[in-house]
Amino acid sequence: MSEDEAQSGEPTEFDGGQTTVQRPTTEPVRVGRVVDVPEAPDTVDLSETTLYLNRELSELSFHERVLNEAFDERNPLFERVKFLSILTSNLDEFFMKRVGGLKQQIAADVTELSPDGRTPREQWALVLERARTLLDQQTDCFRDLVRPALADAGIDIVTYDSLSSDEQAALRDYFEAAVLPTLTPLTFDPAHPFPFISNLSLSLAVLTREHDDAPTKFSRVKVPGNRPRLVRVDAHVDGDTGPSGDADETSTTKRFVPLARVIEHNLDLLFPNVDILDTSMFRVTRNAEVRRNEEVAEGLIEMIEDVLRQRRFATVVRLEVEHDTPTAVRDLLVEQLDLDEREVFEREIPLDFTELTTLFDLDRPELEVDPWHPQPHPRFAGLSADDPDALFAEIARKDVLVHHPYHSFTGTVGTFLGAAANDPKVLAIKATIYRTAPDSEVIETLIEAAKNGTQVAVMVELKARFDEENNIRWVRRLEEEGIHVAYGTIGLKTHTKTALVVREEGDGVQLYSHVSTGNYHSQTAKLYTDLGLFTADPDIGHDLVRLFNFFTGHSRHETYRKLLVAPTNLREEMTRLVRREADHARAGRDAHIVAKMNALEDPEMVRELYGASMAGVKIDLVVRGICRLRPGIEGISETISVSSVVGRFLEHSRIFYFENAGNPEYYVGSADWMTRNLDRRVEAIAPVVDPSLRVELDAVLDALLSDNRRRWVMDSEGRYQQLRPADDEPEVEAHTELMNRALAETHRARNGQHES
Known part of the structure; x- marks a missing residue:
């Protein structure tokens, strides 16, 4: 070095x-178990x-660095938009996991101090203050820098009021035909309980009154997530295109209106014959730290399904409201969602910056980073899944190190597993799945191997946060194919990224191992930097045999030859x-x-x-x-x-x-x-x-x-x-x-x- x-x-x-x-x-x-530091000076208390x-504050500091990429004018414009969206996703997860965890500790009267000497309540207050600043900076970045830059580039996100009467009429037609049927207004009054607000959904708070002397009523309208969140204006004025915005691409400026504003300005079709007094947007974030005792659960799948159900109704940890939300609406939401005022974040729109990714559908390569195509690894060049003898011989000759996304995932990991799946010399394939793509080629390859008569064992971690539902679906599919599936271990998450191929060769049984830093996920392999080691080292192979036996059995090995x-x-x-x-x-x-x-x-x-x-x-x-x-x-x-x-x-x-x-x-x-x-x-x-x-x-x-x-x-x-x-x-x-x-x-x- x-x-x-x-x-x-x-x-x-x-x-x-x-x-x-x-x-x-x-x-x-x-700090938990004390480890003596050798020969530390007596004057230093470590x-x-x-x-x-x-x-928690260190994690928020990372999110600040992410936001800086949106501020940085050296980045292409769409890259800056991407980082605004990433920040929203990151902070959503941070509130669901970390703030939710702190709130649980406060509710349980936990007073144990963090290593830096803070109670959960102190951390919670500091985190909310720091996050508020970060969210304000995100809004400022979009309003003052990114949105004007988009307009200069011919991509204008406009207000509904700025549209001509013909344009508003065209969007009203679109709303009535493609959006209105998806909406379900939920009213809160003596006959109806306060509506359930789903996690991370964008909602409109609507105040209505039937006549001058009638009481004001609150209704919630959920902005549909299956409609484009930015509506292309010229796509609907022409009248000959669909809602996705496939309009005339020769137009110099592309104008967009937020879907929420289209809904807001056409609510008379949803609430006929009443006065609409006010509308404002809000967004709720719920705690994801919902757990059950694994040792008393009837089964891991049932436990995870129960956790997923509970998570839908979990405690609210953040409320984002539009900056001019009426006091009555704000107070109602705070009361009904059982919030502290510090958990309320007043913001300008958009509340959810992931909606800006709609813009990436535009063909504007000059606003993007140059495309990157993962390269074939030199050692895998010329090898294919159709010639397993050559592939395994190459790994046996010398270890291979692959680096994604610089090297192709499909051309390395995919080829390795594909060769094993169709090789009659392969006796068994074992793999761990922590996260994988919804349409995982890796899973399909393992299923193919089982159909070919190979013994396949897969460790699927059901407790992989936010991938539980996807993983349960794959578990059931794997079991339907007769594959040995382990769901996890009591008290532990399985986070290893490993695969083992057991192959019969002329001189006996050979073990081929893959030990990686990343998941068997073809999509994230294009975005995350990860390393993977392919080796025929028998010691590492036998270590993986022991590890997989722990997954599917009940005893843990205390010694390993080379693996840590x-x-x-x-x-x-x-x-x-x-x-x-x-x-x-x-x-x-x-x-x-x-x-x-x-x-x-x-x-x-x-x-x-x-x-x-x-x-x-x-x-x-x-x-x-x-x-x-x-x-x-x-x-x-x-x-x-x-x-x-x-x-x-x-x-x-x-x-x-x-x-x-x-x-x-x-x-x-x-x-x-x-x-x-x-x-x-x-x-x-x-x-x-x-x-x-x-x-x-x-x-x-x-x-x-x-x-x-x-x-x-x-x-x-x-x-x-x-x-x-x-x-x-x-x-x-x-x-x-x-x-x-x-x-x-x-x-x-x-x-x-x-x-x-």
Whole structure:
């Protein structure tokens, strides 16, 4: 690894919410099981709360970095729109999971402090305040920057009142024909209870009165999610196109009106013969932290189905209302939804920025990033599922490392599983499914293998949050095909991304393994960066045999030959590796740790890193999101750097590098350094031993740590600054560098120059 890999670039601070997320306190901290830090100075208390950043505020800091991509005028316009939409999705999930969890703790009178010394109620109040600022910044970005830029580009999101009478008449016809039949007004009055408001649905609050002396009534109208949320004006004025907006593309300006406004201005067709006094939009977010005791559930499928039912009616954790909502409507919603005023967020429209993705249907390539087509991996080039002998021989010859989305998922993982499914020499295929596509080719391939007489066993994690329904559907389909299916393990989530092929060959039975950082999901493989190791190493194969036996049986193996498996030996081994670097540093030997992950949340691992830094170990952390550790603290973390790369692809791979006095070790796998990954999930991390594959991992880490375009660097206060190249310095963008590297590999392979 380069010694100056983190020094490139000049920092510039994003002024949209980069606030300090650490609060000094002297209150005691609860960090779970205590791990002694070797030879730590007596004057340093590594359980001191000021050494730990807050988990929830750290996650919101990541969302700020996401929002910055929408502010950044260096990005193509549709890319900025995309990040506005991503922020909405991210914050929806954050409120459902994290804020919902805090609210549950408050209701249960939990007073245990977080590692940074805060109670659940204190965290809840801080999170709401910080999220409010972030949502306001999202609105400002759209109103002041993105919407005008769209208009300049000939894409105008207009008000209903600005339309001509002919245009309003055309949209009224569209409303009456295609929208009105889908609407169901729900009125709240003495004869009708307050209507159920579904999670994340966009609604209109309508106040009506039958005559001057009649009482005012509240009605809720749900904006349908199966209609385009932005209605193309010229698509309906011409009268010869459908509601999707397939109008004359030669028109210079494309104008859109939010569907909610079309509904709002034509409510007289839904509420005839009454006075419509006021309309306003609102949106509700419900808690997703609904759980049942697995040990007393009759069955996991029944338990998950019950959780899904309960989640529909769970506690409301956020109410978003249009900024000019009448006080009477706001008060009614707060009362009926049982909310604290701090949980109400007044906003300008749109309340849901995911509706802007409708614009991506326009053919405007100049507003998008250049398309990326995942490349064939050089080692898989020329191989196909129709020639399993050649494919498995290539893996047996030498391990293969694939990197998505730079390498094709279909051309690597798909080919591997496809070859196994149609190979009469394959005795068994085993795989873990945490998340997969709704139309999963991976699942279909496994079903095909079973039909061909291969023994197939699949571990499907039913508790994968927000994918439960999809996974239940696949479980039932797999069982219908006679496939052995395990649903999960009591008290643990199975988060491993592994597959095993058992093949009979001339010299006996050979095991072919795939250990990955990402899910068997063909769609996210185009958007997430993930690594996958294909190997015929018998030790890793036998480790996977043990792991799959744990999934389908009832006993857990306590030893593994090479894999690091949670919750068995992963924490212990990672702790040992960090401490070994500290021992090397104290002895004057080369000591360096590079750890790339999605989150560094576990307090014990933070303490281990502090201890290693105090011993003199150079530590470079590439942490996409949550990070409790504070780098650059004098005498504690001076040798630690923390970077975060937010860009075109979602950084999802996990890589761990330990210098080991010149005899380095590399690992890739599914686990972050979070308490849940180390103690409460089944994870698998594999060593990478082939020198050429280590060169590939070095290239990935070097690209990320040399980035001066998308990389953010954290200071000791927990604030992030984005790097920019100096005037005399070339711009380095990690994702571009790695795309170019994949293209160069493809070029060399086509010219017979690939080094095998």
